[in-house]
Amino acid sequence: MKYQPSYHGSWALVIGINKYRHAPPLEIARPDAESIGDILVRRLGFPKNNVSVLLDGRATRARIMKEFLSYEKLDPDDRLLVFFAGHGTTVTSSRGPVGYLVPVDGKNDNKSTLIRWDDLTRNADIIPAKHILFVMDACYSGLAIQRSANSGERRFVTDMLQRSSRQVITAGKADEVVADGGGPTGNNSIFTSYLLQGLEGAAASDSGVITASNLMNYAYNKVASDSRSHQTPHFGHIDGDGDFIL
Secondary structure, three states: OOOOOOOOOOEEEEEEEOOOOOOOOOOHHHHHHHHHHHHHHHHOOOHHHHHEEEHHHHOHHHHHHHHHHHHHHOOOOOOOEEEEOOOOEEEOOOOOOEEEOOOOOOOOEEHHHHHHHHHHHHHHHHOOOOEEEEEOOOOOOOOOEEOOOOOOOOOHHHHHHOOOOOOEEEEOOOOOOOOEEEEEEOEEEEEHHHHHHHHHHOOOOOOOOOHHHHHHHHHHHHHOOOOOOOOEEEEEEEEEEOEEOO
16 A cells, blocks of 8 residues: 555554552553643644543443454554553463453453453554554563564655554563553653653654654663663564654
8 A cells, every 4th residue: 555655644542540440559550641642632743532541440341442443444544552551461372472451340360351462463454544553551471573673774754654564662571560650750650751751852853753663762771771660661563664653
């Protein structure tokens, strides 16, 4: 498919869960999601009506999947960002680690109530948007990352906008506990704090452009080198060779 060198529409699904029904509560996941939703609208040009924010009791498995699958109606030149802050879990399978997100009604001992990570990535195949970026502030692994993104090798923005991409960044690796709080902003997790800094402009190029690759690289280096951090973000491409332009 031939894509235009611009976006037609901007969409986001933002999820943050503090008050779980069957899992220990969190303190910062909901504020993290609220901060991401705010910056997408306030700074990055996402129309408010196109940013779906599911917090606490609204973030059920059924609601999350319904919202995500509704994006199959997007335009091919659209962009979609999916942010999740909450619990995650990793299960060892015969083919390696399998990651799950825990919705508000999820039970760790009942996998049918969880959201398997590759269910999202497989269903992303039916979403026509040329660029999809998953940002996961949760403890889990099982990512189907094909290769790491290297911002030093990115091509010009016009070229990236005419290539499809599916990219992901998670707050930590499989054997690491992701911090709930403790970030430099004082109101967010370590990972989301640096993500917000990057989105505010710290991850921008000299010409002011923020790509997903540069944002991921910024958050990776900042979180990994923070003296309060015990986690290292994991990032790369799931599919495609374009780059999400923020």
